[in-house]
């Protein structure tokens with residue numbers, strides 16, 4: 001066992017994204033012992049997959065998000081904060097006055113006794129909903145004709161020259177994707193189930209591309225069926241007015257939003273009845289969930305304003321609240 005009794009000062013943080021790292025750093029500076037438990041091999045979470053220069057973070061105007069993840073991870077190492085990457089949580093129980101977490105880390109079982117838990121498990125790309133009813137989807141996805149990750153089009157742009165693509169979704173990520181592809185001269189359909197929901201700045205860019213006929217937008221439209229015919233995708237579209245249409249594209253980029261990583265909580269009795277709204281964990285101003293001494297921070301508890309800055313802030317608030325209470 002890592003620490004024999006539930007230490008008043010130890011905190012288990014589930015997830016190793018920016019929210020978790022920020023919380024761990026603050027806990028450490030406040031004199032506590034944070035343990036980061038991350039299922040993947042590296043710290044960084046979603047940032048690891050974002051290779052675009054990130055101009056939204058104060059003080060680091062020339063870094064990509066992946067580079068920021070590396071910087072943040074280095075800081076955690078320098079502080080000698082204990083992180084168990086590539087770990088699976090096996091059990092979480094609540095003996096008196098704390099929690100006990102059993103993890104499988106590098107084929108070794110470890111037991112951590114902590115006073116509080118912080119859920120920082122983030123979100124994942126929505127992949128199931130849109131095409132679940134279409135049998136051809138699986139084969140097209142496996143063949144690489146359908147992509148889901150919000151920035152995966154960037155590396156594919158050189159191979160898409162002279163091709164036609166469809167972007168499905170109406171939010172910021174769909175708009176950014178369509179805009180990037182159209183900017184590269186790729187004929188782009190933007191297929192929106194209801195109406196555009198993107199923020200004004202990126203919506204304006206797309207509207208300009210629509211005026212210039214670089215993007216063809218269809219609203220109130222959903223994909224009724226799709227077929228692979230000699231290497232091209234035939235997309236059957238159904239519109240709200242009952243009209244049917246068919247377009248032929250070479251590639252589909254789905255931007256259908258995100259779902260919070262909370263399913264794993266169902267495997268542990270101590271989280272029974274934890275309050276959620278639309279799947280996201282419900283928290284108060286101090287980032288406490290409905291279960292005593294369980295906090296939630298970052299995207300998993302924030303459906304509306306997901307950002308690095310908010311995730312960092314959440315981590316600091318939870319750490320300060322813990323320190324004030326203990």
Ligand SMILES: Cc1cc2nc3c(=O)[nH]c(=O)nc-3n(C[C@H](O)[C@H](O)[C@H](O)COP(=O)(O)OP(=O)(O)OC[C@H]3O[C@@H](n4cnc5c(N)ncnc54)[C@H](O)[C@@H]3O)c2cc1C
Pocket residue numbers: 014015016017018019020037038039040044045046047050054055056087089120121122123150151173261264297298299300306307308309311
């Ligand atoms: C395309 C895109 C562009 C973005 N651009 C920007 C931007 O320019 N500026 C900005 O500020 N923000 C941006 N964001 C948002 C920002 O990336 C997120 O708000 C932030 O990374 C959230 O961090 P997090 O720590 O809450 O979650 P995540 O980064 O999702 O980290 C959660 C971690 O928890 C781990 N995990 C999940 N379940 C378990 C489990 N059961 N056990 C152990 N570990 C688990 C996951 O593997 C992951 O590493 C962007 C997001 C996307 C998708």
